Amino acid sequence: MQYTSYYHSPLGDILLAADDIGLTGLWFVGQKYFALYLDQEHVEKETPILKDTKKWLDIYFQGQEPEFQLPLHFIGTDFQKEVWEIxxxxxxxxxxxxxxxxxxxxxxxxxKRMSAQAVGGAVGHNEISIIVPCHRVVGSQGSLTGYAGGIDKKVALLKLEGVSMDSFSIPKTGTAL
Known part of the structure; x- marks a missing residue:
């Protein structure tokens, strides 16, 4: 059984999901692939994991690195899970x-090599945004692409973490815009 709760962030509302093992989802409301793997049968309930996730997010959105880890439960293919661990x-x-x-x-x-496009597909389907920081993945030439939450949120999250934006560019076209 999965449980859900909402978190109101400075960048918009976030839906959180967890089961008895760990956090299973964190999505900006309306983002691409929103709640894609959320169980049809889920209950809105404030569980200890969801409460801890909200504390983690409170610290994060104050511009600080949270000093504790949350239990995570990745739901996906073996390849996706390997990418998400990285x-x-x-x-x-x-x-x-x-x-x-x-x-x-x-x-x-x-x-000898692995497809960066295949990695991009797995990154794009990351179900636990922010905590599993897909916003920290950029194109080889510094292109800020590939964030299901939207390029504006990716930029805001990187700036919040103190990343210098000088070497990055925002693509004029693409699926991440």
């Missing part, structure tokens, strides 16, 4: 490219 390890205030993530996976699997 996302989760990207440090606060840092960025990584899709190609760098693809390189990590290729090395782990003993492959």
């Amino acid at each position: 996302l989760y390890a990207i440090p606060y205030g840092k960025t990584m490219t899709y190609g760098e993530i693809a390189g990590i996976i290729a090395k782990r699997k003993g492959l």
Whole structure:
């Protein structure tokens, strides 16, 4: 059973979801792939995991790095879960490219290369936004692309973390706009 609750952030309302194992979802209301894997049968209820998630978000939106981790429950393919684990390890205030993530996976699997596009698909379907920081993933040339919550939120989250925006650009066209 999944449980849900809403959080009112400075960037808009967020739907949180959790089960008895951990946090399963964090979506900006109306974002691309909104609540894609949320159980049809879910209950709006303030569980301890959801309360802790709100505390984490309160600290985060005050411009600070939360000093505690939340229990997470990834729901997806093995490849998606592998990408999401890498996302989760990207440090606060840092960025990584899709190609760098693809390189990590290729090395782990003993492959010469891995498709950055395949990584992009997994990043785009990340169900636990912000906490699993897909907003920290950028294009190889510094393009701020690929954020299901919208490019404006990606920019705001990076700025909140103190990331210098000097080397980044916003694409004029694309699916992330």
